[in-house]
Amino acid sequence: MITLYGMSNSGNCYKLQLLMANLGRDYAWEEIDVLRGENLSPEFLAMNDRGKVPVMKLDDGRTMSESNAILHYLAEGSELLPADPWARAKTLQWMFFEQYSHEPYIAVARFIRKFLPADHPRRASLDALTASGNEALAAMERHLTRLPWFGGERYTIADIALFAYTHIADDGGFDLGGYPHVERWLKRVQAQPGFVPMREADRTD
């Protein structure tokens, strides 16, 4: 059985939980608390020498990092990763967008607001993160006026990748009320078969 190592309140790790639930596949989950440094243990560093979560381990011991690469591997052969080369590459286009132009602003703003002390110096970067995060949300909004999903006409791993931090963007101070197509897309993702919410010990909603 595949083992996934991650921290449940990390959006990058939740992506994998959501995909496996959508696919109805079993897996073993090993919780790694990064805030306690569990990602720096010798055992974890042997799997990923950069100490980043999530990590996937196969039965034969092979390991993979980078959430979106893991999504791609796990979705191969399913309807959540198109077989057509154009549709597949468009799916990847939005997954690269997510890692380059979305996560570094929306996830990082959330991290600073939610996990760092109120007087932390990184709060000085919040204005710039908010501006760039809103540019990402605006690009998503424009796309969703033309197509229902990020990969095109069907739900794919591009939607899973973008859902992870968009649906908790309010934690980073973003107001999704200005992005009505994004809000409706979030609801469509939540209506997919097998949907599971993100687990957050300190989240009550």
Added chain:
Amino acid sequence: MITLYGMSNSGNCYKLQLLMANLGRDYAWEEIDVLRGENLSPEFLAMNDRGKVPVMKLDDGRTMSESNAILHYLAEGSELLPADPWARAKTLQWMFFEQYSHEPYIAVARFIRKFLPADHPRRASLDALTASGNEALAAMERHLTRLPWFGGERYTIADIALFAYTHIADDGGFDLGGYPHVERWLKRVQAQPGFVPMREADRTD
């Protein structure tokens, strides 16, 4: 014929030129000077409403952005993109690493040093960019002690993606002398069939 729109002295755009040269494929190139704002023309924004280069356009008018997604589309069916699902996902692992943990530091440090005035306030970020860029180079060095290429045993689009900004890392103030495996890998990329150097009007070496 496929048309590629980009700025030749952008590493993200050079990736596509290198791949097409490795594949021995013809294409049309349209130079877009971002420093002169040519990426903000109505014609360009109609292809990519975020005004980012590179962009690929097919004969039927379909367009794609994100350099690494375009690499994936163009390499499909060739030896430069493995067909095996594990090898393909490992190739993507390093391409996501490139966009998340390498380009934002190594390419951005180059941009600040090479294209902005000596008294520009963004120079204040160079120390942090240098530290994070060296972490990326160290991760590459560790990988290359175990395998000859980033996708595994063969040259792939992961190598092309990482070569683009690594081979000009000195422009960003990085010293590759401390990364001997990386230096030897750069030479192996340069020895691949069809290799073309990056075109830079203001570069003489």
